Amino acid sequence: MGKKLIEFRNVSFRYGDEQPWVLKNCSFDIYEKEWLAIIGHNGSGKSTIAKLMNGLLFPQEGEIIIDGQQVNEESIWSIRKDVGMVFQNPDNQFVGTTVQDDVAFGMENRGIPREEMITRISETLSAVGMQDYLLTEPHRLSGGQKQRVAIASVLAISPQVLILDEATAMLDPKGRTEIMQTVNNVQEKNELSLITITHDLQEVVQADRVIVMNDGEIWDEAIPRDIFSKKDDLREIGLDVPFVAILADELKANGISITKEPLNHEELLEDLWTLHLKT
Amino acid sequence: MSNSLIIGQYVPGQSLVHKLDPRTKITIIFFFVFIVFFANNLVSYTLLTVFALASMFISRVPIRFILKGLTPVWFLIVFTFILHLFVTKEGTLIFDLYIFEFYTGGVIQGFAISMRFFLLILMTSLLTLTTTPIEITDAIEDMLHPLKKVKFPVHELALMMSISLRFIPTLMQETEKISRAQASRGVDFKTGPIKERAKAVVPLLVPLFVSAFKRAEELAMAMEARGYQGGEGRTKLRELKIEKRDILIYVLFACVIAGLIYTRNY
Amino acid sequence: MDITFKNVSYIYQRNTPFAHKAVDDLSFHIPSGSFVAIIGHTGSGKSTLIQHLNGLAIPSEGEVTIGDFYLTNDKKPKNMKELRSRVGVVFQYPEHQLFEETVEKDIAFGPENFGVSKDEINKRIKDLIPAVGLSEALLERSPFDLSGGQMRRVAIAGVLAVKPEVLVLDEPTAGLDPRGQKEMMEMFYTLHKEQGLTTILVTHSMEDAVKYADHVIILNQGTKYMEGKPEEVFIQKEALHKVQLDVPEMVQFLNLFENKFGKSIPFERQSIKEIAQSIQHIVKGAEKP
Known part of the structure; x- marks a missing residue:
């Protein structure tokens, strides 16, 4: 694992003095260039974590350190350069009147010269496959296309971390696939840390590491394979288990020994094939 | 269905009028509004009408869009004409109808005032027909820039x-x-x-x-x-630029004004 | 109520340069009491289709019959309101339609419009509250103080309070977490069976279609692309891929299994447990029972 990039140290958060705690004493680290998935039922505190990471919210207790800097009122503007975020609703984060204006928005805020903006707009829009839509207005784009523009806008300020806060939740399956392909490409090329906050199991399976949130606490922190071996417990806290994991369990119940928890169809089939050859 | 949505009246195009800097268009229309009231005879009216119609033809905006823009104000134009017809008692009497008397002065006056209206509306709708709302916004921001000094x-x-x-x-x-x-x-x-x-x-x-x-x-x-913290230190992607064509149009418009002042004394 | 579409086309902004055919020569029949899933991408004509079901859209060409109601371009039913009281529509993100001061008033809004008596409405609300998974304590609260999931249940209760015979669901689980999605679908399925509803579910989830629907219609670019029982439609991998749709994960796995083992396990909407048993027989080399 690379260098520590984000540290949460005993972080607690609530929206008001009378309100219940949304996050309770959470501590974890995020490393350079890793893909971390954060899952949990609605209201488990996972989106709050995202907002704490770039100073949209501040914790009442504990501290958050990003690339050596503590997140506070003074540091937020430099931290927001390093931590880019894509939100859930594609419409409510599209500021510009056209695609290129929207990608420019973040750069304009940071005083980047115009010539530089033009180069970066064409680079980042090509990276997300939206180079042909420079002058298109947002209401002519699909949800998936808008989210790709949102990703380009974040990439344009070359952050170290890209957070997708349920960015695929409002999209149809086609839009979801588009975004995940885009994100895969981009992460490899730009060597980013990627944090995906999601319910979508496919997104979880691809991650390097998973944090499971439950009622404001970290319920588990592990690699996807280990997470999905705890099926009953996951269901208990309102989450889902992939089809292969359920099938593997049923097979075990039928007396078939599965050597390792499968993450995808191929792994399970391989396991079955080896077994078949032996009998 | 959303593809049919057009905000404002903008009709996309590549004409000279479309390409002009929005500030040029706003400035010219601003002054046009004033000089229309200086026109006082047939020659000066013709001059302004030619200028307005020429702009319209150069813009290549289909006439039906322009007429559509005029529909809500047709009534006003006709009403002004009729009002002057009844009220003005100058020139020679053409004919009388019971208590109403119609004079040549009324016809001329009515025609002149309606023409002013028509020209004003034609020019302002030409602005919105050839300029996107966002260009107008940019132009306004730029032209109001001096007001920043008084904290506006x-x-x-x-x-x-x-x-x-x-x-x-x-x-x-x-x-x-x-x-x-x-x-x-x-x-x-x-x-x-x-x-x-x-x-x-x-x-x-x-x-x-x-x-x-x-x-x-x-x-x-x-x-x-995305790092928005107010206008301070921001750069802009959309930039306004005065080109040769803008200067050309300013010069042309200055000639129209000069011509107008000259023909007033005819 | 039986629902029949006969050569239905719908054209937006007819006779303008922006005219565009959202639904094109669509015909199908849904018998009363069935559970039908409609699947297709954004822009496939799904939302235009469902607007025909309660007269929000009138076909530009062709005819729609819903029970005794008959919709064609030149013949609108006079009793549109009655049609709307018998066909309930739960739109996407139905919580966006809430507006009353209290949950109770919002649920009562629909039935009041359709002239249901006060007593009857109160009785229906009493029955509905547990059925949609809410508690009576919420009735006096403002709907805007509730959680997203609760708001959606209130909106759904508002549609059900009219006691429709046909229930149209447009992606009712969008934006919910996995448990919420499952509870929501189970709730609709229970209602479907208990009240003998005709249910039309617009969904992207092949899994839900397999689990609940007894008939599937696949739309593509405004036309009917495929139609049939889930177990017939969902095994046609190539045809579905052509319109960028996927087969359910179970079918994907069974296909891969067949490639590897050279033996096929036919897809019959069986449970994962049953599939595990079939696999066990093949892997262990035993004969099928």
Whole structure:
């Protein structure tokens, strides 16, 4: 694992003095260039974590350190350069009147010269496959296309971390696939840390590491394979288990020994094939 | 269905009039509004009419779009003409009808005033027909720039305008969706007494406001996350540039003004 | 109520340069009491189709019959309101339609519009509250103080309070977490069976279609692309891929299994447990029972 990039140290958060705690004493680290998935039922505190990471919210207790800097009122503007975020609703984060204006928005805020903006707009829009839509207005784009523009806008300020806060939740399956392909490409090329906050199991399976949130606490922190071996417990806290994991369990119940928890169809089939050859 | 949505009246094109800097267009129309009132004889009116019609033809905006822009004011133009016809008692009497007397002065006066109206409306609608709302916003921001010295929030105003423009289609789609949902719950927006129909607006407006506020909140957060901290130190992607063609048009327009002053004394 | 579409086309902004056919020569029949899933991408004509079901859209060409109601371009039913009281539509993100001061008033809004008596409405609300998974304590609260999931249940209760015979669901689980999605679908399925509803579910989830629907219609660019029982439609991998749709994950796995083992396990909407048993027989080399 690379260098520590984000540290949460005993972080607690609530929206008001009378309100219940949304996050309770959470501590974890995020490393350079890793893909971390954060899952949990609605209201488990996972989106709050995202907002704490770039100073949209501040914790009442504990501290958050990003690339050596503590997140506070003074540091937020430099931290927001390093931590880019894509939100859930594609419409409510599209500021510009056209695609290129929207990608420019973040750069304009940071005083980047115009010539530089033009180069970066064409680079980042090509990276997300939206180079042909420079002058298109947002209401002519699909949800998936808008989210790709949102990703380009974040990439344009070359952050170290890209957070997708349920960015695929409002999209149809086609839009979801588009975004995940885009994100895969981009992460490899730009060597980013990627944090995906999601319910979508496919997104979880691809991650390097998973944090499971439950009622404001970290319920588990592990690699996807280990997470999905705890099926009953996951269901208990309102989450889902992939089809292969359920099938593997049923097979075990039928007396078939599965050597390792499968993450995808191929792994399970391989396991079955080896077994078949032996009998 | 959203493909048909056109904000404002803008008709896309590549003509000289489209390509002019929006500031040039606004400045010229601003002065045009004044000089129209200086026209006082046939020659000066012809001069201005030729200028306005020439701009219209160069813009290549189909005439039906221009006529559509004029429809709401036709009545005003005709009304002004008739008013002058009845009221002005100058020149020679043409004929009288019971208590009404019509004079040549009335016809000329009526024609002149209606013509002024017509020219004003033609030129201003040409501005909105050939300039996108966002270009107008940019031009206003730039032209109001000196007001920043007296703490007038020029940048904020322009940003508000451009965000409103951006969200008009979104809110229109939303209105359509909510009215469909309420119609399914038995609300009748189209028939029934006025009082009932007015009441039917509540189930439409409340959700619309709730959602607009939610959008505003989320948008504000997204803008903050993308480093927005006010107009200070911002650069701009869209830039306005005075080109040769703008200077050419200014010179031409100066000639029109000069010609107008000269012909006034005819 | 039986629902029949006969050569239905719908054109937006007819006779303008922006005219565009959202639904094109669509015909199908849905018998009363069935559970039908409609699947297709954004822009496939799904939302235009469902607007025809309660007269929000009138076909530009062709005819729609819903029970005794008959919709064609030149013949609108006079009793549109009655049609809307018998066909309930739960739109996407239905919580966006809430507007009343209290949950109770919002649920009562629909039935009041359709002239249901006060007593009857109160009785229906009492029955509905547990059925949609809410508690009576919420009735006096403002709907805007509730959680997203609760708001959606209130909106759904508002549609059900009209006691429709046909229930149209447009992606009712969008934006919910996995448990919420499952509870929501189970709730609709229970209602479907207990009240003998005709249910039309617009969904992207092949899994839900397999689990609940007894008939599937696949739309593509405004036309009917495929139609049939889930177990017939969902095994046609190539045809579905052509319109960028996927087969359910179970079918994907069974295909891969067949490639590897050279033996096929036919897809019959069986449970994962049953599939595990079939696999066990093949892997262990035992004969099928």
